[in-house]
Amino acid sequence: MATQNEQGQAQRIAAYAQRKHLSGTTLARWQAWPTTDQAALFSLLQDLQCGENHLKDLLDWFEEIAARDEQTVATILERRELRSAQATPGSRHDKLKAVKTVLRKIRYPRLTRLEENIHQVVKALDLGRTGRLSFPSDFEGDEVTVTLTVRNVHELQNALSQLQQRLDDGRFQRVFDTLDEV
Amino acid sequence: MYRPTEILIERGEEDAPVVQRALIKLPELPVRIVEKDWEQKEAWSAGKDPFGAGKRRLFFTRQRARFLEHCPAGTPGLVCCNYLIVSLISNCPMDCSYCFLQEYLANNPALKVFTNSDDLLDEIAQVVDRQPWRQFRIGTGELSDSLALDALVGFSADLVPFFAARKNVLLELKTKSDCIDNLLTLESHGRVVVSWSLTPPAIADTEEYGTASFAKRLRAARRVQQAGYKIGFHFDPLIEYPNWEADYQQTLEQVFTTVDPRGVAWVSFGSLRLTPSLRKVIRQRFPQTPLLSGEQVLCDDGKWRTFQALRVKMYRSLISQLNSLAPTIPVYMCMETAPVWQKVFGRAPGCDKDVARSLTKPNLSHGSPPQ
Numbered sequence: 001m002a003t004q005n006e007q008g009q010a011q012r013i014a015a016y017a018q019r020k021h022l023s024g025t026t027l028a029r030w031q032a033w034p035t036t037d038q039a040a041l042f043s044l045l046q047d048l049q050c051g052e053n054h055l056k057d058l059l060d061w062f063e064e065i066a067a068r069d070e071q072t073v074a075t076i077l078e079r080r081e082l083r084s085a086q087a088t089p090g091s092r093h094d095k096l097k098a099v100k101t102v103l104r105k106i107r108y109p110r111l112t113r114l115e116e117n118i119h120q121v122v123k124a125l126d127l128g129r130t131g132r133l134s135f136p137s138d139f140e141g142d143e144v145t146v147t148l149t150v151r152n153v154h155e156l157q158n159a160l161s162q163l164q165q166r167l168d169d170g171r172f173q174r175v176f177d178t179l180d181e182v
Numbered sequence: 183m184y185r186p187t188e189i190l191i192e193r194g195e196e197d198a199p200v201v202q203r204a205l206i207k208l209p210e211l212p213v214r215i216v217e218k219d220w221e222q223k224e225a226w227s228a229g230k231d232p233f234g235a236g237k238r239r240l241f242f243t244r245q246r247a248r249f250l251e252h253c254p255a256g257t258p259g260l261v262c263c264n265y266l267i268v269s270l271i272s273n274c275p276m277d278c279s280y281c282f283l284q285e286y287l288a289n290n291p292a293l294k295v296f297t298n299s300d301d302l303l304d305e306i307a308q309v310v311d312r313q314p315w316r317q318f319r320i321g322t323g324e325l326s327d328s329l330a331l332d333a334l335v336g337f338s339a340d341l342v343p344f345f346a347a348r349k350n351v352l353l354e355l356k357t358k359s360d361c362i363d364n365l366l367t368l369e370s371h372g373r374v375v376v377s378w379s380l381t382p383p384a385i386a387d388t389e390e391y392g393t394a395s396f397a398k399r400l401r402a403a404r405r406v407q408q409a410g411y412k413i414g415f416h417f418d419p420l421i422e423y424p425n426w427e428a429d430y431q432q433t434l435e436q437v438f439t440t441v442d443p444r445g446v447a448w449v450s451f452g453s454l455r456l457t458p459s460l461r462k463v464i465r466q467r468f469p470q471t472p473l474l475s476g477e478q479v480l481c482d483d484g485k486w487r488t489f490q491a492l493r494v495k496m497y498r499s500l501i502s503q504l505n506s507l508a509p510t511i512p513v514y515m516c517m518e519t520a521p522v523w524q525k526v527f528g529r530a531p532g533c534d535k536d537v538a539r540s541l542t543k544p545n546l547s548h549g550s551p552p553q
Contacts, residue, residue: 068475138479142521182491
C-alpha cells in the first residue's frame with residue numbers, strides 16, 4: 001500500500017503532467033520508475049519545467065544511463081557535473097540547456113568527445129570568416145562540406161590559397177583523421 | 183525443446199505431413215481446428231505481453247502468398263548482398279531482446295508453420311532451374327530460426343535433398359539452436375550452409391532467451407561440419423558494451439579453435455540496428471536491458487546504430503582478428519553503407535552482384551556434384 005508521502009508525490013507528479021499537457025504514455029513511464037527516482041526527477045523538473053519533448057529526452061537518457069551504469073536515477077542526479085549544471089545561473093531555458101548538455105555527455109561520452117575533438121581541429125584550421133566546414137549529422141557518412149563565402153575574385157584567391165596551405169601543412173588531413181578516432 | 187501451449191490447425195490441413203509429424207511429437211497438447219481467417223478474427227487478449235503469448239500458440243496453416251522474396255536488407259543507400267529468403271515458419275520460438283520480429287510481427291497471435299512446403303520447393307525450382315547460369319543464395323532464417331523447430335516439423339528433410347541436387351544454389355539454415363540431429367543423416371553435397379548467429383556468452387546468456395548457449399551452438403557447429411556441411415557465422419547484431427572488444431575477440435578465438443576454418447563458407451558482421459518503434463517495444467518488454475544504452479544514433483535509413491566511428495572501430499577490430507585466425511574466409515557486412523565498407527575494407531563493392539559473387543563463387547565451385 002502506498003504511504004501518505006508516496007500518495008502526495010503521485011498527486012504532485014500528476015498535477016505537473018496536467019499543467020504541462022504530458023501524454024499518458026510519458027506520465028505512465030515516469031510513474032513506472034521506483035518512487036525515489038520519480039521524486040528525484042520531479043525535483044529536477046521543479047527547476048527546469050520541461051514539457052513533453054524535453055522530458056522524453058530526459059526519460060530516455062536517464063533510463064539508458066541507469067541500465068548501462070547499473071545506478072538509480074536518483075544516484076545519477078547526485079553527480080557533481082549535473083548538480084552544477086542545475087545550479088547554472090540564468091533563465092530556466094539556460095538551466096535546461098546546461099542540464100541536457102551534461103546529461104547527453106554522460107549518455108554519449110565518446111560521441112561528445114568526438115564532437116569536441118572535431119571542434120578543436122576545425123578551430124585549428126583557422127579559416128576565418130570565408131571558410132566553413134560542415135559534417136553529416138552525428139558524423140554518419142564520409143562527406144565533409146567545405147563552404148567558401150567570397151565577394152570577389154581576390155577574396156576567392158585568398159581563400160583558395162589559405163585552403164591549399166592547410167592542405168600542405170596537414171591540418172585538413174587532421175580533420176579527416178579525427179573523424180575516425182574514438 | 184519448444185513446447186507450445188496449444189496447437190491450431192487450419193481446416194483442411196489436418197493431414198499435411200508436417201502437421202502429422204508435430205502431432206506425434208506433442209500428443210498431449212490441446213488441438214483446435216480453425217478457419218483460415220482465424221488470425222484476423224482472433225480477438226487480441228489484452229494480456230501484458232501478447233507478442234510473447236503468440237509465440238506459444240502453434241498454428242499450422244497454408245501460405246497463400248509467394249514464398250520467395252528478396253531480403254529486406256536491400257535498402258537504398260546500403261550495400262546489398264542479393265540474398266533471397268523463404269519462410270516456412272513465421273515467428274520464432276526464441277525471444278531475443280533485440281529481435282526485429284517484435285515490431286515486424288507485433289500483431290501476430292501465433293507462431294505459424296506453413297503446411298505447403300511442396301509449393302515452396304516448386305517456386306524455388308521455377309526460379310533456380312530456369313536460370314542455371316545464375317548463382318543463388320537462399321535462406322530460411324529471416325522470420326524464424328531455421329532449425330529451432332526442426333525436431334518437431336522436420337523441414338530439413340525436405341529442404342536439404344532439394345538443394346543438394348542443384349548446382350547453382352546454396353541454402354543457408356541460420357540458427358541460434360543446437361537442433362541439428364536431423365541434418366546429420368542427410369547428404370548436402372556442399373550446397374547447404376548451416377550458420378550460427380553468435381554473440382559473446384555475456385550477451386547470449388542475458389539477451390537471447392530460449393536459445394542454445396554459446397558453447398552448445400559451437401559444439402553443434404563442429405558436429406555439423408564433421409557431417410560434411412559447410413558452416414557460417416554471423417556476428418550480427420554486433421553489440422557495443424563496456425567489454426565488447428575482449429569478449430568478441432575471445433568468442434572469435436573460441437570459434438576458430440573449435441571448427442575447421444577451411445569449411446567455413448562465410449562470416450558476416452552487422453551492427454545492432456533498431457527502428458524507433460522497436461526501441462519502444464524493447465523498453466516495454468525488456469526494461470532492464472542495457473542494449474539501448476550503447477552510443478547509438480539515428481541513421482539515414484531510419485534505424486538507430488552505434489555511431490559510425492565507433493562501429494567502424496568495432497568492425498576493424500574484429501575483422502582484423504578474424505583475418506589473423508582464418509585469412510581466407512569470405513567476410514561481409516550486413517546493412518552497411520558504402521562509406522563504412524570503404525573505411526573497413528578499403529574498398530566499397532561496385533555493385534550488389536560483387537558481394538553476392540564473393541560469397542557464392544568460392545562455395546558453389548567447390549561443392550561436390552550430386553550423385
